Amino acid sequence: MNDEITLLNCDKEPIHIPGRIQSHGFIVISSPDTLRVDQISENVVSFLGEEYSSYLGKELGIILSNQTITSIKNFIAKQDFSLFNPQKITIKTKEQEKTFNLICSLSNNILILEFEPFIENEQSTDSYFYYSFNTALTKIQATKNLDELFEVTAEQVKQLIDYDRVMIYRFDKDWHGEVVGEARNENIEPFFGLHYPHTDIPAQARELYLRNWIRLITDVNSPQPLIHPTLNPNTNKPVDLSDTILRATSPIHIEYLKNMGVVGTLTISIIFKGKLWGLFACHNYSPKFISYNLRITCELIGKVFSNHLDYKQADHDNKYRDLIKSNNASIIEKMSEKWNIVDGLIKSTTNILNLNEASGAALYYDEEVYLLGQTPSNDQIKVIAEYLNKTSENLIVTNELSTIVPEAINFKDKASGLMAVKISENEYVMWFKPEVIQTVNWGGKPDEKNIVVEDNKVRLSPRKSFEKWSQVVENKSTEWKDSEIEVAEQLRENIINIVLKNSTQLKKLNKELKYQRDALASKNDELLNFAYIASHDLKEPLRMIISYNQLLLKKYKDQLDEGAIDFIQYSVDGGNRMKVLIESLLQYAKIGYDSNDFTDVNINEVVGNCLANLSFAIKEKDVKIEIDNMPTIKGDKILLILLFQNLVGNAIKYGSKNSPKIKISFKELKEEYCFCISDNGIGIEEKEFENIFAMFKRLHSKSEFEGTGIGLATCKKIVEYHKGNIWVESDPGKGSQFYFTIKKDLDE
Numbered sequence: 001m002n003d004e005i006t007l008l009n010c011d012k013e014p015i016h017i018p019g020r021i022q023s024h025g026f027i028v029i030s031s032p033d034t035l036r037v038d039q040i041s042e043n044v045v046s047f048l049g050e051e052y053s054s055y056l057g058k059e060l061g062i063i064l065s066n067q068t069i070t071s072i073k074n075f076i077a078k079q080d081f082s083l084f085n086p087q088k089i090t091i092k093t094k095e096q097e098k099t100f101n102l103i104c105s106l107s108n109n110i111l112i113l114e115f116e117p118f119i120e121n122e123q124s125t126d127s128y129f130y131y132s133f134n135t136a137l138t139k140i141q142a143t144k145n146l147d148e149l150f151e152v153t154a155e156q157v158k159q160l161i162d163y164d165r166v167m168i169y170r171f172d173k174d175w176h177g178e179v180v181g182e183a184r185n186e187n188i189e190p191f192f193g194l195h196y197p198h199t200d201i202p203a204q205a206r207e208l209y210l211r212n213w214i215r216l217i218t219d220v221n222s223p224q225p226l227i228h229p230t231l232n233p234n235t236n237k238p239v240d241l242s243d244t245i246l247r248a249t250s251p252i253h254i255e256y257l258k259n260m261g262v263v264g265t266l267t268i269s270i271i272f273k274g275k276l277w278g279l280f281a282c283h284n285y286s287p288k289f290i291s292y293n294l295r296i297t298c299e300l301i302g303k304v305f306s307n308h309l310d311y312k313q314a315d316h317d318n319k320y321r322d323l324i325k326s327n328n329a330s331i332i333e334k335m336s337e338k339w340n341i342v343d344g345l346i347k348s349t350t351n352i353l354n355l356n357e358a359s360g361a362a363l364y365y366d367e368e369v370y371l372l373g374q375t376p377s378n379d380q381i382k383v384i385a386e387y388l389n390k391t392s393e394n395l396i397v398t399n400e401l402s403t404i405v406p407e408a409i410n411f412k413d414k415a416s417g418l419m420a421v422k423i424s425e426n427e428y429v430m431w432f433k434p435e436v437i438q439t440v441n442w443g444g445k446p447d448e449k450n451i452v453v454e455d456n457k458v459r460l461s462p463r464k465s466f467e468k469w470s471q472v473v474e475n476k477s478t479e480w481k482d483s484e485i486e487v488a489e490q491l492r493e494n495i496i497n498i499v500l501k502n503s504t505q506l507k508k509l510n511k512e513l514k515y516q517r518d519a520l521a522s523k524n525d526e527l528l529n530f531a532y533i534a535s536h537d538l539k540e541p542l543r544m545i546i547s548y549n550q551l552l553l554k555k556y557k558d559q560l561d562e563g564a565i566d567f568i569q570y571s572v573d574g575g576n577r578m579k580v581l582i583e584s585l586l587q588y589a590k591i592g593y594d595s596n597d598f599t600d601v602n603i604n605e606v607v608g609n610c611l612a613n614l615s616f617a618i619k620e621k622d623v624k625i626e627i628d629n630m631p632t633i634k635g636d637k638i639l640l641i642l643l644f645q646n647l648v649g650n651a652i653k654y655g656s657k658n659s660p661k662i663k664i665s666f667k668e669l670k671e672e673y674c675f676c677i678s679d680n681g682i683g684i685e686e687k688e689f690e691n692i693f694a695m696f697k698r699l700h701s702k703s704e705f706e707g708t709g710i711g712l713a714t715c716k717k718i719v720e721y722h723k724g725n726i727w728v729e730s731d732p733g734k735g736s737q738f739y740f741t742i743k744k745d746l747d748e
């Protein structure tokens, strides 16, 4: 009792080396070299009238004619008996001649000869074989869809072999089976639609079904004769009977069939794309033998069925596959057009929701979650991504998300099914399907294999109950289709390509940008240098022009007439204006270049400095100035003084002639300070509001108002340097309000 007994234990039963056969025929095992009887089944006596022992060690000639032996030798040389089988032979016994179908095979260089009684009837003729196969083929070909294919093929097989029940049994991915087609006698209950657990057909049985297309059990109640001796004298091992038709049935399977009330079975494998797709499971409630020819016909029908399965399934899937592939192509085109993943995947009319039957989809990209349709919340999507990050898989497909992400049980109505493709860590495209509560009808309770203690031994006995048992399946969505998975994989590849190209593109752009920035910086430096050189080099000759002209006036005033004096005075004035212009230009060019870091600047001090610099004009024009209590802000003090000075200077210059008033006020906003310098002067027409901030733009002649047209351009540059805006509001004739903002956080 050391072995642990589990349901899967019957997976270990060595069903290919049972040491016994079924009793409807007898078996002889020989060596291809000696062609002697090395082993023989004990039931030979019931066919040939002699005990098995009388054959052991004898040449095959004791049973077979020389002609048959010669033929066998030929086929041994070819290592293939497919053109030999079955060989109709007659064996003379003491009483009579008996006809058999001889079927030969080679197993690990051991020759196996199976003898099945030949039944002479209509069904054994070639014309019957041809006719029945042709009829079945025509009917199968005429079916229009899968359901019809299942129904018609089951019916054709039933007509051919005349069993009580013929089922088409389809395996799912976990090897549970479902009856998808059935033809049966009317007096027996239907099994159509019932499910059977994977333990009903264990792995090694499935392996044999993949190897041999046909399995016949003629009578579960008849004894299963032994092969003598049990071990092959040449190998000292039991002979592998995998490829034989007479191979005995496993006791567990016999018990299973008996529990079901079934006496004879014929099983035909349905192999689709190299995999065991399902079986024709044929049940008879009394013993039944099926001749070799008929079995071959069934095998052919199985193959035709598999082909049609491919074709019908493909036809059904192809339309859908074509549709989602073309949607995928249009999404990829959109993405590549703009090099923009989000726009392509989410924002177009054809988007990721058109790539499968999901009810919701999400794109988690660049730390943003974008949702479409019925989906979990943003936070829940992030939780899913955390779990997905732990796997190395690039494609995750499940119809029971809670098995991967336990929290998903809370949003199973939105996401019991998940298909996700990974773009990179924390970047996914996800599709969701809601829970679909299903009732699965089982042909008996699936876990009903029992542990039985018999003769002090523990063994498994198969389940006894085949009563319909309904199971409610929760937390699961419908399955994802192969074509949907294929398209998701394609989409992932394309996204990755675009991401990669984007990053190369970005690198290129960055490089270009850096190049342009460097070029601009050097241009600016050049300009600045130019401004310095101009100011420095021009200032000196200019100073000379002005001072020599002034000297001229001073020294030779008496010798000059009035006209000459005026001319010289004009030159001095012009020279002085030029000096102002050059200095203003220099000031403008320097903004942002040789400025210091931003520091805390008390604007009360700034305004104080500015008014001190303008004190002469203020006094002269008797300007009334009202000032709010100003804040301390981050900024460049020198530039801010220049800013206020320009604006207040203009307010004085363009202010009222009679009783000039200036107000300097401010307002603290959420992200910035807003200052205002208002006057009650000449004002500005609305059409000039923008223009006055341009370099050299003046609205008045020099004779009306002195000026360079650089002041407001300088103000604009200073404000922009402090990440703010400057604008004007005005009522011509009544006054102007110049507003500017300074950003609180200048590091942003």
Ligand code: ADP
Binding pocket: 646, 650, 651, 654, 655, 679, 681, 682, 683, 684, 692, 697, 698, 699, 700, 706, 707, 708, 709, 710, 711, 712, 713, 736
């Ligand atoms: P300027 O050296 O001519 O003052 P600015 O750049 O400072 O140069 O101003 C440009 C023009 O904007 C000025 O010529 C003037 O016409 C107009 N302007 C500036 N400030 C005011 C103001 N407070 N009131 C009316 N007009 C103004």
